[in-house]
Structure formats: C-alpha cells, structure tokens
Amino acid sequence: MKVQSAMFYFPEEVIEHIFSFLTHHPDRNTVSTVCKAWYKIERLSRCEVFVGNCYAIRPDRAAARFPGLRSLTLKGKPHFADFDLVPPDWGGLAGPWIEAMARSCPNLEELRMKRMVVSDESLELLVHAFPNFKALVLVSCEGFSTDGLAAVARSCKSLRELDLQENEIEDRGPRWLNSFPDMCTSLVSLNFACLKGEVNLKSLERLVCRSPNLKCLRLNRAVPVETLAKIMNQCPNLEDLGTGSLLADQFSEAYVSLISALQKCKKLRSLSGFWDASPLCLLAVYPICANLTGLNLSYAPTVQGQDFINLIQHCVKLLRLWVLDSVGDKGLAVVASACKELQELRVFPSDLFAAGPATVTEEGLVAISTGCPKLNSLLYFCHSMTNSALITVSKNCPNFTRFRLCILEPRKPDPATNEPLDEGFGAVVKTCKNLRRFSISGLLTDQVFYYIGKYAKALEMLSIAFAGDTDQGMTYVLNGCKNLRKLEIRDCPFGDGALLADVTKYETMRSLWMSSCDISLRGCKALATKMPSLNVEIINEWEAEMEENLNNGVAEVISNNNNKHINNGNDERKVEKLYVYRTVGGPRTDAPDFVWTL
Amino acid sequence: MRGATDDDVEERGVELGLSLGANKNQNHTATARRGPPCRILTAKDFPASIAGPSRASPSPSQSSSVSSSSVRATDEDSGTDVVVGSTSPETGSGSINPSSSQTVVGWPPIKAFRMNSLFNLSKEEPANNKLKKANRKGHHVSCSNGHSLAEDQDKSQLSGRCLYVKVNMDGDPIGRKVDLHSHGCYESLAISLELMFWGTTTSSTGYMNGSRLLDNSSEFVLTYKDKDGDWLLVGDVPWSMFLDTAKRLRIMRNSDASMLSLRFQQTYVHGGHEQS
Numbered sequence: 001m002k003v004q005s006a007m008f009y010f011p012e013e014v015i016e017h018i019f020s021f022l023t024h025h026p027d028r029n030t031v032s033t034v035c036k037a038w039y040k041i042e043r044l045s046r047c048e049v050f051v052g053n054c055y056a057i058r059p060d061r062a063a064a065r066f067p068g069l070r071s072l073t074l075k076g077k078p079h080f081a082d083f084d085l086v087p088p089d090w091g092g093l094a095g096p097w098i099e100a101m102a103r104s105c106p107n108l109e110e111l112r113m114k115r116m117v118v119s120d121e122s123l124e125l126l127v128h129a130f131p132n133f134k135a136l137v138l139v140s141c142e143g144f145s146t147d148g149l150a151a152v153a154r155s156c157k158s159l160r161e162l163d164l165q166e167n168e169i170e171d172r173g174p175r176w177l178n179s180f181p182d183m184c185t186s187l188v189s190l191n192f193a194c195l196k197g198e199v200n201l202k203s204l205e206r207l208v209c210r211s212p213n214l215k216c217l218r219l220n221r222a223v224p225v226e227t228l229a230k231i232m233n234q235c236p237n238l239e240d241l242g243t244g245s246l247l248a249d250q251f252s253e254a255y256v257s258l259i260s261a262l263q264k265c266k267k268l269r270s271l272s273g274f275w276d277a278s279p280l281c282l283l284a285v286y287p288i289c290a291n292l293t294g295l296n297l298s299y300a301p302t303v304q305g306q307d308f309i310n311l312i313q314h315c316v317k318l319l320r321l322w323v324l325d326s327v328g329d330k331g332l333a334v335v336a337s338a339c340k341e342l343q344e345l346r347v348f349p350s351d352l353f354a355a356g357p358a359t360v361t362e363e364g365l366v367a368i369s370t371g372c373p374k375l376n377s378l379l380y381f382c383h384s385m386t387n388s389a390l391i392t393v394s395k396n397c398p399n400f401t402r403f404r405l406c407i408l409e410p411r412k413p414d415p416a417t418n419e420p421l422d423e424g425f426g427a428v429v430k431t432c433k434n435l436r437r438f439s440i441s442g443l444l445t446d447q448v449f450y451y452i453g454k455y456a457k458a459l460e461m462l463s464i465a466f467a468g469d470t471d472q473g474m475t476y477v478l479n480g481c482k483n484l485r486k487l488e489i490r491d492c493p494f495g496d497g498a499l500l501a502d503v504t505k506y507e508t509m510r511s512l513w514m515s516s517c518d519i520s521l522r523g524c525k526a527l528a529t530k531m532p533s534l535n536v537e538i539i540n541e542w543e544a545e546m547e548e549n550l551n552n553g554v555a556e557v558i559s560n561n562n563n564k565h566i567n568n569g570n571d572e573r574k575v576e577k578l579y580v581y582r583t584v585g586g587p588r589t590d591a592p593d594f595v596w597t598l
Numbered sequence: 599m600r601g602a603t604d605d606d607v608e609e610r611g612v613e614l615g616l617s618l619g620a621n622k623n624q625n626h627t628a629t630a631r632r633g634p635p636c637r638i639l640t641a642k643d644f645p646a647s648i649a650g651p652s653r654a655s656p657s658p659s660q661s662s663s664v665s666s667s668s669v670r671a672t673d674e675d676s677g678t679d680v681v682v683g684s685t686s687p688e689t690g691s692g693s694i695n696p697s698s699s700q701t702v703v704g705w706p707p708i709k710a711f712r713m714n715s716l717f718n719l720s721k722e723e724p725a726n727n728k729l730k731k732a733n734r735k736g737h738h739v740s741c742s743n744g745h746s747l748a749e750d751q752d753k754s755q756l757s758g759r760c761l762y763v764k765v766n767m768d769g770d771p772i773g774r775k776v777d778l779h780s781h782g783c784y785e786s787l788a789i790s791l792e793l794m795f796w797g798t799t800t801s802s803t804g805y806m807n808g809s810r811l812l813d814n815s816s817e818f819v820l821t822y823k824d825k826d827g828d829w830l831l832v833g834d835v836p837w838s839m840f841l842d843t844a845k846r847l848r849i850m851r852n853s854d855a856s857m858l859s860l861r862f863q864q865t866y867v868h869g870g871h872e873q874s
Contacts, residue, residue, distance in 0.1 A: 491702075
C-alpha cells in the first residue's frame with residue numbers, strides 16, 4: 001500500500017521512464033494490468049508490439065491502444081500451414097492491419113510478418129502511409145509480387161531493412177531493383193534469396209555501391225559469381241552474405257576476383273546460398289571459414305562428401321549449421337570434431353525416397369552430441385532412430401531448448417528393439433529442463449506423453465504426429481505442461497474426451513491445432529459452448545459434397561451463412577481440422593466458406 | 599498408387615461415379631460404389647513395418663488426412679507423389695511401399711517452400727529419373743502440340759514456379775491440387791487427373807487413346823474457372839493461354855455441364871482473348 005501511494009506522487013514521465021527499461025513485451029503486458037494509470041502510461045509509451053496470432057485481437061483495437069507504435073510483429077496462419085495442411089484463402093490477411101496502422105499509428109517504422117497474406121496494394125498503402133518506414137521483414141508470406149517490392153523500394157526514403165525469407169513471391173520481372181531511388185543510401189540489410197526470377201545485375205551493383213552501411217546481403221540464385229565478386233569488393237564490411245549461384249570456371253576472371261573479394265571481407269560471419277556450388281568455388285571460401293559463426297548449406301545438394309568435409313573442418317567457431325542429410329554420418333562426425341562451439345544444428349532431408357548410402361542415422365546425431373555439448377537447438381530428419389541413441393544424446397547435451405526430431409516414416413519403432421521410442425524422448429524431457437520446443441515422431445504410445453506432462457515444465461510448443469494410443473495421452477500433456485502455449489497434433493487417436501478434458505486450459509494457450517484425429521462436431525460444439533472466449537474453428541472442404549446434398553434436397557439450408565452446413569443434423573461427423581485459439585476479437589469476420597466458427 | 603488389377607480397371611472403366619472418400623459419416627447420396635473404396639492413405643493404413651507391440655488400431659471411421667491444399671499431384675519435378683490408393687483390407691496397400699513417407703499428406707514436415715526449391719534445384723536432376731521409377735504407372739505423355747513434357751518441365755523449372763490449382767470432382771468431397779506447370783498439354787493434365795481421382799486411366803490401353811475427360815466420351819467433363827469467374831470447358835484455348843487464365847478446375851458431370859452452357863462456340867471471344 002505504501003509503495004502504491006508513493007508511486008502516485010511520481011509524475012507520469014517518471015513512470016514512463018521506468019517502463020522504458022522494460023523491453024521484454026510480456027513484462028510490459030504485465031505492468032499494464034496493475035492499475036488504470038499504469039495501463040494508460042504503458043500503452044501510450046509502447047513502441048513495440050508482438051501479436052502472435054493476428055486473430056487474437058482486432059487490428060483497430062490494437063492500433064487504438066498503442067498509438068505510439070513504432071514496430072509491429074504479426075503472425076498469421078497456424079504453423080501447419082507450412083506443410084500445406086491449411087487450405088489457401090484461409091486468411092491471415094495483412095491488409096486490415098496495415099489499414100488500421102495507417103489510421104492510428106503514424107510512427108510505424110517496422111513491420112515483421114510471418115505466414116500472412118500480403119497484397120501489392122497493402123504494400124503500397126504501407127509505404128505511402130509511412131514515408132519514414134524503415135524495416136520490412138516478411139517470412140513465409142504470400143500474395144504479393146515484385147511490383148509490391150518495387151513500391152517499397154521506390155517510396156521509402158530511408159529504408160534500412162528489406163528481408164524476404166522463404167516467401168512465395170510472384171515474379172513480374174527484374175525491374176523492381178531499379179526502383180530504389182538514387183538518393184537511397186540507407187540500406188543495412190537486403191535479402192531477396194527467395195526470389196525465383198532474374199534480377200537486374202547492374203541495378204544491384206549500383207545499389208550496393210551507394211549503400212555504405214550494408215551489413216547483410218542475401219542474393220538469389222540468379223546472381224552469378226562475377227556480380228558477387230564485384231559486390232563484395234564494394235562492401236568489405238559485410239557480415240552476413242547469401243551467395244547467388246556459386247558456379248565458375250577455373251582460372252576465369254570471375255573466380256579470381258571472387259577469391260580476392262572474399263579475402264577482403266574480414267567481418268564476414270554468416271554464409272548462406274551456395275546454389276550450384278562447385279568444389280572450386282568452395283575452395284575460395286576456405287580462408288574465411290575460421291571466423292564463421294553461421295553456415296547454411298541446406299539449399300546446396302552439391303556440397304557433400306569430401307567437399308563438405310574439407311569445408312567444415314575449418315569452421316571452428318561455428319555456432320549455427322544448416323545442412324542436408326547428404327553430408328552423411330561421416331560429415332556429421334567431422335562437424336562434431338571441428339565445431340566445438342556449435343549451438344544450433346538443422347539437418348534436412350535431401351531425398352524423400354529410400355535412405356541412400358549417405359544419409360544420416362542415429363550415429364550422426366550421437367556423434368554430434370558427443371562433440372558439441374553446447375548444442376541447444378536441433379532439427380533432425382532421419383530414416384530411423386533408437387532409444388539408446390536418444391538417451392545418450394540427452395545425457396551429452398542437457399541444454400536443449402529446442403528439440404525436433406523427424407523420423408521420415410510415420411510410426412517407425414526403434415529398429416534395434418522393435419519398441420516404441422517413448423523412453424528415448426522421455427529421456428530428453430527428463431534431462432533438458434529448459435526445453436521450450438519439442439517435436440516428436442516414430443512409434444510412440446501414451447507413455448511418452450506421460451513423460452512430457454510430468455517433466456517438460458518449461459515446454460511452450462509441442463508438435464505431435466502419428467503418436468499415442470488413447471485420449472489419456474493428450475490429457476497428460478494438457479494437465480502437466482504448465483507453460484504450454486501452442487499444441488499442434490495430426491493423425492493421432494485423440495477424441496472428444498481429450499479435447500474436453502480441460503477446456504479452461506486453452507485460455508492459457510495461444511492455440512490448439514488438431515487434424516485427422518478422432519474428434520467430432522459434437523465435441524467441438526461443446527468446446528465452443530463452454531468457452532466463449534475461444535474461437536473454435538473447423539476447416540472442412542466439403543464444397544462438392546454440399547452442392548450434391550443441396551441438389552438432392554438432403555441438407556437443410558439455414559440462412560445464417562456461417563451455420564449453413566453445420567446444422568444438417570449429424571454431429572457425429574468427424575472433424576477433419578480444428579483450430580482453436582483465444583481471442584478478444586470475437587469470431588473472424590473474414591473467414592472463408594470452409595472455415596466454420598462454432 | 600493403386601494396386602489395381604485389370605479387372606478393377608475394367609470395373610472402373612464402366613463406373614465412373616466412383617466416390618472417393620470412405621468416411622462413413624458423410625452424406626453421400628446416389629453415387630454407387632463398386633470396387634474397393636478409395637481414399638487418401640495415411641500412415642495408419644500401413645501395418646507397423648516390424649511386428650511391434652500391439653497398439654490400439656485407429657477407428658475405421660476416422661477421416662483421412664486430406665485437404666485439397668495438401669495433396670500433391672503426380673508431379674515429376676516436385677518430388678512428391680500422388681496420394682491415392684485403394685485401401686480395402688483385402689487388397690491392402692498393394693504396390694505401395696509402406697516405408698515411404700511419400701504417401702502421407704503434408705508429411706514429412708518440410709516447408710512447402712523448401713520442398714519446391716529443393717526439387718526444382720538442379721535442372722538435370724537425377725531425382726527426376728527416380729521419380730519416374732517411383733511413379734508406378736510410369737506414364738510419359740508426349741503432347742501433340744509439339745511440346746514434350748520434358749521441355750515444359752524445363753520451362754517451369756527455369757521460371758521456378760509451380761502453378762497449383764484446386765481440382766474438385768462432383769460427388770467427391772475431397773479436393774485436390776494439381777500443378778499446371780508440370781504438364782505440357784491438356785492430354786497430360788487430363789491423364790494425371792484421371793490417375794488422381796480414379797487411380798487409373800479410363801481405358802486399359804492407357805493414354806494411347808487419349809483421355810476420356812477431354813473427348814466427351816465419359817460421364818464427366820473437365821472444366822475450369824477463369825480469371826473472370828466463368829466456368830469454361832477445358833481444351834478450347836491454346837495451352838499457354840490456359841495456363842494464364844485457369845484459376846481452378848472442376849470435373850463436372852456431363853449433364854450439369856450442358857445446363858451451364860459451356861459448349862464451345864467457334865466464334866467465342868472471351869475477356870479479350872480471341873480463340874483461334
């Protein structure tokens with residue numbers, strides 16, 4: 001009480017100043033709930049807002065609450081949209097957010113979006129509404145073209161960052177690069193690696209020439225070695241480079257200039273790209289390997305075998321490595337012996353068919369864990385895994401915060417013992433107290449969920465596929481994982497019992513995704529009725545069936561558009577895809593026909 | 599793909615109203631079913647690859663993991679496989695390799711962007727040959743308009759783009775997606791759709807006689823929705839123009855098609871594109 005009355009005598013500016021030391025947005029969220037005065041001070045002084053689910057709040061409301069907003073981060077579609085499990089036109093539209101910001105938040109400078117649909121028109125609106133716009137980061141987005149990029153380039157006087165990661169961008173020609181005005185010299189970071197088409201090389205060179213602050217540059221595959229060399233000669237301060245196509249003839253001028261250019265870039269710490277990399281061009285990279293902290297070879301199937309080994313053995317300071325499984329267990333063994341500081345490893349499959357001679361197995365993973373005890377983040381695709389390997393790995397690396405293991409064949413048991421992999425994954429949750437993200441695969445029973453519920457207390461995100469036996473599995477997780485924020489499940493035998501076991505739990509989470517499980521419409525309706533603060537959405541593409549039913553007079557057409565097909569009397573129907581999330585925004589107003597909010 | 603016998607092929611040749619989707623809770627009406635029901639396979643259809651511990655078998659009424667956006671077509675340069683198979687318990691998984699993760703929709707969990715990039719990466723991709731082996735039918739359709747399938751694959755690889763459009767068939771609640779860029783002509787597309795929805799081509803001599811979807815000889819016709827939202831009969835415009843305007847496909851019952859006046863007129867001019 002005394003503290004509170006003491007705070008009353010502080011002018012607002014002082015409280016605001018105190019709040020400015022709180023940069024972590026959950027902390028700011030917390031202080032805003034203390035009292036009305038603090039809520040007001042906090043909201044008016046807030047500069048950065050993170051919205052993990054764009055449907056959790058209406059854009060207008062968010063914009064009105066934080067008029068001083070400078071930086072907005074938005075996430076749209078659920079994670080499984082990455083794997084084509086969410087139909088196109090589902091939603092996640094950026095337009096309404098950009099419009100709301102344009103109306104209410106004049107100071108917006110940075111926009112980061114993931115899995116959202118952005119149109120060219122929205123991009124135009126963005127850059128016209130905010131002439132001082134500085135940073136646009138788009139990850140796994142779609143709906144726009146190079147024309148939209150041209151608009152961004154053209155209109156931003158002081159653009160610092162244009163970062164495009166793995167977006168589906170419609171290619172309307174290379175001219176967008178020309179749109180950067182001659183007076184634009186502010187670029188610090190430019191990433192267009194995901195663009196599939198040609199770029200205007202001369203424009204690129206000129207742009208780089210007039211960007212003395214450029215630290216991060218990631219090119220696309222269309223940029224040849226000659227241009228790369230020219231560019232690198234212009235920016236010796238480059239720290240993060242994504243090469244274009246790394247193909248050059250020996251003794252060619254391009255090759256020679258590449259070597260000398262690379263040697264000039266003493267600050268280079270991160271490399272990616274490596275498309276079509278020839279062994280020769282890799283040789284050129286060796287001299288800078290010793291200082292590299294990040295290396296992404298996951299789009300370079302040509303870098304394997306001895307070439308990979310020759311390259312990686314120099315990378316003694318490496319912290320982050322992304323590779324294809326074509327490097328094999330042998331390649332991973334070299335990583336283990338050379339990269340003692342390694343913290344993050346991702347091994348992607350290069351061939352989805354049979355396991356070739358040079359793919360990775362549990363041996364590679366064990367070797368890594370033995371040689372790299374600082375490993376804390378793992379994404380590993382392999383054809384098989386054993387319990388004993390997982391137990392060894394968790395003993396060697398107790399610091400995992402992110403552990404994702406994908407055994408390519410669903411429900412595959414431990415080949416050595418024929419048993420499920422419950423004990424192996426159980427060992428991971430038992431020893432890794434800081435585990436925040438977990439993805440499991442292979443043959444798994446309810447037992448693994450018992451372990452997860454019991455030990456994974458820090459867990460925030462869990463991804464499950466083809467696992468479990470009964471509702472009890474999912475219930476263990478809902479009951480035990482106190483910090484769970486996102487739960488995504490596919491092809492598991494969890495039904496209404498599991499779904500309804502603890503309905504209030506979902507209010508503490510960002511979202512729940514269940515597809516191809518055993519839940520029924522009845523169960524989903526029950527959830528929706530009990531928890532009005534959640535949006536319970538089911539995705540069903542029964543268009544053809546509905547048309548047929550209507551033609552045959554089977555289904556009753558109810559005028560409420562949303563309920564048109566829901567109430568034809570059969571609640572026992574299995575629900576194919578369920579997406580549940582907490583929201584203060586009410587049911588979506590932009591839901592397409594196949595998304596039904598119950 | 600399908601472990602179909604010749605008998606099955608003939609059966610299906612007669613009955614094109616085969617309804618895909620074994621979900622017993624769906625309200626299928628008149629479409630008669632002959633032959634084993636077909637549905638998209640998920641891993642639960644495969645016995646555990648090694649006789650492992652007993653586990654609860656999934657309920658038969660569980661719907662399969664399907665959505666029109668998650669199915670990948672028989673796409674020779676995308677590295678993925680058609681997810682259709684005949685799965686009655688008697689025939690089992692037939693010719694499908696149960697250890698392949700390819701027959702499961704949306705699995706392995708690799709970003710679609712990465713999948714597309716990886717398998718469009720090298721132009722003389724040896725994976726293409728592997729894919730031809732893995733494609734159990736092994737069709738190679740040579741297109742009468744002069745393009746070979748390979749040429750157009752190169753083209754789309756060079757442009758690096760896939761062009762997925764949704765395909766629905768009347769009576770089938772499960773929609774699919776097909777990559778138009780992986781085909782060089784209408785024949786190739788139609789054959790691929792027949793394989794996708796019926797698991798086999800409609801004549802026992804396969805593609806030699808052309809697709810029945812295109813020549814008006816089956817109960818179904820292939821239609822598409824263009825940029826302006828109109829539904830038109832597939833096959834009337836040059837292939838490249840079709841690629842530009844087609845937004846969606848629908849395999850429509852012949853009877854419905856005539857009601858919608860889709861018949862091609864010689865002098866039909868549509869949206870500024872003049873038919874030759």
